[in-house]
Amino acid sequence: MLKFDIEKKNGLMRVGVIHTPHGDIHTPAFVGAATRATVKALTMKEMRELGSQAILANTYHLILRPGVDLIKEAGGLAKFSSWHGPTFTDSGGFQIFSLPDVKITEEGVKFKSHIDGATFELTPEKSMQAQWAIGADIHMAFDHLANSENYDDMEIAMHRTHAWLDRCVEEHKRLANGCLSTGPAGSCPPPLHSKLSGGPPPEPSPVDVPQYLYAVVQGGTFLDLRAQSAKYCASKDVDGFGIGGVFTAEGMAEMLKTVNRILPENKPRHLLGMGQEPIDLFDGAENGCDTFDCVGPTRMARNGSLYTYDGRINIKNAKYTHDFRPLMEDCDCECCKNYTRAYLHHLFKTDEITAKVLASIHNEHFVVSVVDKIRESILSDTFSDYKSTFLSRYYHK
């Protein structure tokens, strides 16, 4: 079982430490989105320096390229990417939602590769096998995001997610017992634990170290479905929970309250895909989420939309041509400590690669440090003040 220590609680929110085989995550924490085993435009050194504690990669993308066996051969995601810290993988379930021409059945999902058009299938079992080969510390169960706001569609997707969760749990156990073959259940070699029980522990290979599974709560914007899904997930033998299928901050806090009151307190909760807007992070932490990931900060960085305490600015705008102030006062990221808005503006207007690098450093640092400060504010009982001060300034326009 994944070890999770809670240091302090206040209502639903909490401060804790997730102890992964690759290191601790002090929560609440923002996890970098490293879809293809890289945070776009950033090196892992830059990620470490800007304060990131963990990264999240995507199973679908890594299956396509470079292939999960190659990552296994390389020694697992952390070693392959030179991250060397805690890692998550998303199951590939999100691609059901985001890719065109996806065929969904009870068995699983058929995609067409967006690279070469080849048909390829993902099932709960295959997702688990792939995630074990990738070797992240924490895996997400293969879930179904409904591509619809409709209640009936949401309900179907939720039930399918639950059915798939059972299969994920089973396959995860099988794989945890040392069977990394893709053969049918029951064809496993002796379980890993028996090897560990006698004599000196074997040299751990990346796939021999423990890996952990989060169930994913679905249910869309419907609180009754969310409650139902949370109960179902809570009843399973999993290490933590992902909360998925959230797309706007609107109604999110209420939904998280419903879900996190039901989920067991002693297991970590990851809010999937939210964190582009600072309010997501405050609402998420306040309502009991421990980790976050979001592609927004780095994507917006590449597109020139940069965080400041006074809201996002588009650094490409003409008004920054002669603005020789740092991007953000009192920011200790490499970008703000060394460069001006005018310089960033110039780099973006001339389409220099460095524009995206510096912007990504800043935006990623911004969200990481906002969540770090949320952590400190919970510890010092100043969360409410921090939240209201931060948000009123950020969204004041």
Added chain:
RNA sequence: GCUGGAAUCGUCUAGUGGCAAUGACAAGAGACUGUAAAUCUCUCGCCUUCGGGCUUCGUAGGUUCGAGUCCUACUUCCAGCA
């Protein structure tokens, strides 16, 4: 000096008698939430009550119902010949 060719929105360009006139770039702005995103969208002669109105293709004339497009002259540039 002669002979040919060319001149279109900031730049390059499409246009060979019928719509303020093509495309690219530049410029201006917007979007982005478990990344098919180094992407996408909008504006880009002036005015507009969004119906439309007005002024534009080097300059000045002309032919024509109608001219960026055909004719004449001029200006400038390019090439070749002297």
